[in-house]
Amino acid sequence: MPEISQIIIYPFKSLPGIKLSSARFTSAGILEGDREFAFFTSDGRFVNGKRFEAIHHIRTSFDLSNRLITLWSDTKPYPQSFHMDQQCTQITTWVSQQLNLPNIELKHNPIAGFPDDTKSPGPTLATEASLIAAGNYFNPIISLEEMIERMRVNILISDVEAYWEDTISTNAETGGILKLGDIKLIVTNPCQRCIVPTRNPQTGIATPQFIKTFMQQRYANLPLAVKQDLRYERNSYRLSVNVLGPSNGAIHVRERNVSIEENRIPLRKFDGKTSTELLKNNFLLN
Numbered sequence: 430m431p432e433i434s435q436i437i438i439y440p441f442k443s444l445p446g447i448k449l450s451s452a453r454f455t456s457a458g459i460l461e462g463d464r465e466f467a468f469f470t471s472d473g474r475f476v477n478g479k480r481f482e483a484i485h486h487i488r489t490s491f492d493l494s495n496r497l498i499t500l501w502s503d504t505k506p507y508p509q510s511f512h513m514d515q516q517c518t519q520i521t522t523w524v525s526q527q528l529n530l531p532n533i534e535l536k537h538n539p540i541a542g543f544p545d546d547t548k549s550p551g552p553t554l555a556t557e558a559s560l561i562a563a564g565n566y567f568n569p570i571i572s573l574e575e576m577i578e579r580m581r582v583n584i585l586i587s588d589v590e591a592y593w594e595d596t597i598s599t600n601a602e603t604g605g606i607l608k609l610g611d612i613k614l615i616v617t618n619p620c621q622r623c624i625v626p627t628r629n630p631q632t633g634i635a636t637p638q639f640i641k642t643f644m645q646q647r648y649a650n651l652p653l654a655v656k657q658d659l660r661y662e663r664n665s666y667r668l669s670v671n672v673l674g675p676s677n678g679a680i681h682v683r684e685r686n687v688s689i690e691e692n693r694i695p696l697r698k699f700d701g702k703t704s705t706e707l708l709k710n711n712f713l714l715n
Contacts, residue, residue: 431687433609433680434557434587436460437577440491440513441498442467442543443477443484445630446581447491451681454612457541458551458674458703460583462493466513467543468524471532475543476524478625483528485633502527548700549617551674552583554607558591563668566646567636578630580622582669584609584680586687594670595619596654597689603714604673604699604707606690612678615694615704619660619667626668640666676705 439446442464452460468476478484490499490508500523501508511520514537521535536543544550557573560580564571577585586594597605597616604615627639648665655661692713699707 430685431589431593432587433584433682433684433687435577435585436680436682437581437583437585438463439581440465440493441489442475444487445489445578447489447493449682451679453679454674454677455540455542456676456703457701458676458705459540459542459544460552460674461539463552463583464542464544465539466535466537468521469534469536470530471534476528476530476533478628479623481528481530482628482633485628485630487524487527500524500527545623546620546671549671549673550701551614551672551704553581553620553669554584554586554594554614554616554672555580555582555669556586556589556591556593558587558589559594559668560585562591562650563643563647566642567639571636575630579626579628580669581625592650592652595652597670598693599655599658601660602696603693604696605693606704606708606713607672608686608688608690609680610684610686612675612680613690613704613708614675615673615699615707616670617673617696617699618671619658620669620671621664622666622668643668673699673702673704673707676703 436449436452437446438460440462455461470476486502488501496513497510498513499508499510505527517535521533525531525533560576561573564576597607604617607614607616627635644665651661694711694713
């Protein structure tokens with residue numbers, strides 16, 4: 430029986446995350462606290478692993494109840510703690526010095542956050558089996574925990590076969606409905622990956638031929654249900670799924686009321702909507 434095995438949020442975009450036992454959704458359909466902070470360069474672009482490999486060397490721990498982040502790195506090995514709301518200037522200075530990147534700005538959006546995919550800004554979701562299977566594409570094998578860090582997935586599902594999540598939405602026109610306890614997500618598309626998963630998340634060192642190996646193995650191992658999905662034909666460098674989250678509600682680790690509903694939903698103009706809004710104002714397809 431499928432089960433929610435892990436919930437992970439990343440309070441500061443591109444920095445390491447924290448595992449939670451439960452999480453609530455904001456009115457914008459994201460997990461509370463996920464990517465609620467983001468650093469920007471002076472030209473208004475994200476400070477992230479796509480642009481700055483040195484970000485992989487930053488380590489974090491969080492005390493969310495007291496709104497504290499602790500930062501350290503190989504070059505700054507003595508942990509320093511900061512209040513996430515009251516010491517934004519000090520946090521920015523620390524990160525700026527670590528990256529040797531002046532004039533960066535820290536922004537905060539606790540409702541909508543700073544997702545990569547603004548069309549489907551909800552949490553990303555994958556099965557543990559899919560991440561294990563993808564780790565087995567490589568020699569030496571990449572462990573489950575390292576694949577989680579590479580892919581930066583929010584919700585992990587256990588006790589199902591690899592690529593189970595791929596079958597929830599099998600084309601770009603319709604979304605699949607996934608029930609997690611009392612809430613419903615709409616799965617919109619398989620997540621297209623960037624350069625970040627090619628690197629060891631602890632060292633920043635790239636795995637040789639990562640994208641080529643991944644794409645070949647991924648396409649060769651697609652479930653039958655998505656063999657005709659043109660999204661994989663165009664680019665099979667995809668793992669985990671993007672979703673629209675509800676405008677309220679919560680999820681919990683060890684939740685076993687997890688199921689894919691038979692009905693699907695036409696996506697049309699779904700950009701940035703919540704699953705609550707889309708399910709209320711749309712009709713379902715069998």
